Amino acid sequence: MDKFESFTITTQTEPRRRCRLEQAPLLLLHGFPQTHHIWHRVAPQLTEAYTVVLMDLRGYGRSSKPAGVAAYAKSAMARDCAEVMSQLGFDKNKFFVCGHDRGGRVAHKLCVDYPDRVRAAMFLDICPTLAMYEATSFEFAKSYFHWFLLIQPAPLPETMLLANPRKIAEAFMGGRQGDGINIFAPECWEEYVRGLSDPTTVESMCNDYRAAATVDLEEAREDLKRGSRINCPLKVLWGQHGIIEKCFDALQEWQKVSSEDVSVGGHSVDSGHYVPEQVPDVLVSEIKGFFAV
Structure with a gap:
C-alpha cells in the first residue's frame, strides 16, 4: 500500500517482489464496479517484459474512500497514479499506462496533466467523457443508463444499488455480453x-x-481551451459488441483531444465491454505490440 495526503491507495506489483526498476513500468487501471482483479488473466503474461503495477482507484477495492464529489475528479485520481509510480521508484523514467472504463478516463487525465510521465497509453472501450455526454442519443442513454442514474443526488442511487447488490451485478455486468457472468472468474x-x-x-x-x-466536464473543456491535449502515442481498443462500436467513431474522438502530431491508432476486438476478462490473450498481444520495449 502507498500512503500520501492522508489517503491509502492499494497497489500490487507483479511478480510479487521488489520492483525491478530496470524493466519498463506498466500501470494497469480498472473500471466500474471493479478492482485491480480485472487484470488477473493479463498481468501474469506481462511480467517478463514489464514491471506491472496494479492499483485500486480511490473509492474502489481496498483504497481510501474520501467523502465528497470533488475528491473523485479525474485530476485527483490521476494525481494518485503519479504519486504511486513515484513512490514505487518510477519518478525519473516514464511509464506505460493501460486503462479500462473509469480507469481509462483516469489515464486520459494522467496523460494530459503529467505529459512528462507517460510514455504511451492504451484506453479500453471508452471515448472521451465530454464527447460521450455531448453526443448523448437514445441508444447511448438506454445502454449507459447508469451514467444518468448514478449522478442523481444521494441517497437515491446508493439506496438502489445496495438494495440487492448481487442481483444488480448479475443483471448489469452479466447483461453486457452474451456469456453473462461466466466471463468472470468466481473469486473476482x-x-x-x-x-x-x-x-x-x-x-x-x-x-x-x-x-x-x-467537475470532469469543466476540466475537460478548460483543457481543450488552453490546448492541453494527449501528447504521447495512443492506442484505443473497444468491443465489437458494445456501445462504442454502435454510437461513436472512437479514433476520431480521441484524435480531437490529442495533439496534431499524435497519431491515434486502434480497432475493435471480438468482445463486449469487459475486454481484459473476456479476451485477455488478445489484449496481451496488443499490449506487447504497442508498448514496445
Missing part, C-alpha cells in the same frame, strides 16, 4: 459483489460518476 466476481455491497464503496462509486458529469 465475489470481489466485485463485495464492493457493491459496501455502503462507503457505493457512495464513492456514485461520487466518481457525479464528478464525471460536473
